[in-house]
Amino acid sequence: MGSLVNKRILLGVTGGIAAYKSADLVRRLRDAGAEVRVVMTASATEFITPLTLQAVSGHPVYRHLLDTDAEAGMGHIELARWADAVLVAPASANFLARLAQGRADDLLSTVCLATEAPVAVAPAMNQQMWNNPATQSNLTAIRKNAVRIFGPAEGSQACGEVGPGRMLEPVELVTLTSELFATGELDGLTVLVTAGPTWEAIDPVRGLTNRSSGKMGYAVAEAAAEAGAKVILISGPTALADPARVRTIRVTSAQEMHDTVHQHVAEANIFIGVAAVADYRPARAAERKLKKTETKLTLELERTPDILASVAALRPAPFTVGFAAETENLEQHARTKLENKKLDLVAANRVGADLGFAADENSLLLVEHEGVTELPVQPKAKLARALIRHVAARVRAKNAASVHVLRRS
Numbered sequence: 001m002g003s004l005v006n007k008r009i010l011l012g013v014t015g016g017i018a019a020y021k022s023a024d025l026v027r028r029l030r031d032a033g034a035e036v037r038v039v040m041t042a043s044a045t046e047f048i049t050p051l052t053l054q055a056v057s058g059h060p061v062y063r064h065l066l067d068t069d070a071e072a073g074m075g076h077i078e079l080a081r082w083a084d085a086v087l088v089a090p091a092s093a094n095f096l097a098r099l100a101q102g103r104a105d106d107l108l109s110t111v112c113l114a115t116e117a118p119v120a121v122a123p124a125m126n127q128q129m130w131n132n133p134a135t136q137s138n139l140t141a142i143r144k145n146a147v148r149i150f151g152p153a154e155g156s157q158a159c160g161e162v163g164p165g166r167m168l169e170p171v172e173l174v175t176l177t178s179e180l181f182a183t184g185e186l187d188g189l190t191v192l193v194t195a196g197p198t199w200e201a202i203d204p205v206r207g208l209t210n211r212s213s214g215k216m217g218y219a220v221a222e223a224a225a226e227a228g229a230k231v232i233l234i235s236g237p238t239a240l241a242d243p244a245r246v247r248t249i250r251v252t253s254a255q256e257m258h259d260t261v262h263q264h265v266a267e268a269n270i271f272i273g274v275a276a277v278a279d280y281r282p283a284r285a286a287e288r289k290l291k292k293t294e295t296k297l298t299l300e301l302e303r304t305p306d307i308l309a310s311v312a313a314l315r316p317a318p319f320t321v322g323f324a325a326e327t328e329n330l331e332q333h334a335r336t337k338l339e340n341k342k343l344d345l346v347a348a349n350r351v352g353a354d355l356g357f358a359a360d361e362n363s364l365l366l367v368e369h370e371g372v373t374e375l376p377v378q379p380k381a382k383l384a385r386a387l388i389r390h391v392a393a394r395v396r397a398k399n400a401a402s403v404h405v406l407r408r409s
């Protein structure tokens with residue numbers, strides 16, 4: 001079962017009497033944790049006002065393809081990129097026909113063509129229209145294009161007839177939409193993730209740390225859980241709440257993170273080191289608060305254990321992914337880490353004043369022995385899902401190759 005927490009749902013509303021349920025659907029999607037933006041077709045506005053959907057979604061409603069104001073803010077391409085999933089509810093017979101033809105003559109059909117996110121439709125129409133062979137062949141065509149069809153339900157209809165064609169209830173649509181995110185790509189696997197900064201004590205009240213907020217690592221842990229994995233998250237000090245469906249263990253220092261990782265790594269199939277672990281710590285932490293008696297104070301630092309390298313050196317080692325935070329020569333530094341630490345993959349990100357650390361968006365360069373894959377700037381939750389998809393494909397390929405070798409020997 002997936003979750004809608006932090007998901008961006010673009011709700012398309014087309015013209016049909018079931019549009020009156022769209023306001024309730026928006027509210028329920030938001031209650032489940034999603035951010036919702038609404039696109040309405042011209043005929044949808046005959047059934048429910050944009051003002052109602054603006055009020056319940058908390059965002060302006062998008063209606064026109066060629067609107068200079070909208071295109072200057074969030075135009076059709078931005079909306080298509082923004083969405084984690086597109087749900088069209090209700091989807092009229094006319095809209096299904098236009099989707100089947102790949103039309104791009106209004107905002108909603110254009111967004112459906114332009115998005116990489118999963119698209120689902122909740123049909124709502126008279127039962128004769130639903131049963132008509134033209135509608136059924138449109139459904140076959142859009143299914144072939146990986147569009148998911150939610151419903152319809154059977155029962156009495158607004159027109160007085162009885163049969164299939166009623167839109168599913170909002171509560172059912174919320175559950176089905178959340179399941180779009182449960183990919184099953186990591187079913188049966190255990191993923192160990194580190195996240196956040198570490199804190200290396202100088203004395204009882206002072207320490208060395210860094211600007212990692214934990215957002216990237218927590219997003220990776222959530223994406224892995226969504227993909228079906230059992231996830232253990234070992235987190236340095238952060239202000240974030242424990243992610244749902246993830247076992248979170250809080251630690252403070254690099255040494256504690258190292259020891260906790262090694263208590264759990266034997267059960268992990270995949271290790272992803274997102275934490276910004278301190279490379280050095282004070283050689284001795286003072287037992288009492290240091291007094292400012294001297295004009296200069298010299299701290300002696302020593303190296304911390306390299307958690308990532310120690311995991312990659314295990315035999316057998318899990319599929320090991322390191323992160324690389326770099327200000328320049330991203331690929332070159334990442335490749336050096338990949339080879340020196342004998343990793344399977346390095347996810348490199350550019351860091352700077354407002355890049356990487358603490359930001360809500362990030363981009364990654366995935367560096368592997370075989371080549372490089374670029375994941376462009378996007379919200380960390382979306383980026384984490386793309387990373388997990390990539391890692392899952394690599395792990396599946398590696399497992400298939402080792403089964404092949406075992407069979408031959």
Ligand code: PMT
Pocket residue numbers: 194196211212213214215216217254273274275276277278279304305306307308309321322323324325326349351356357358359
């Ligand atoms: O937490 P956020 O605010 O969302 O920011 C995310 C991030 C920028 C911290 C994250 O995307 C990131 O880049 N994490 C790695 C940061 C880092 O420490 O990079 P590094 O190049 O110094 O380390 C390389 C790798 O070695 C990392 O996987 C790190 O976890 C690991 N390492 C480093 C030192 C050490 N002693 N042990 C380690 O395991």
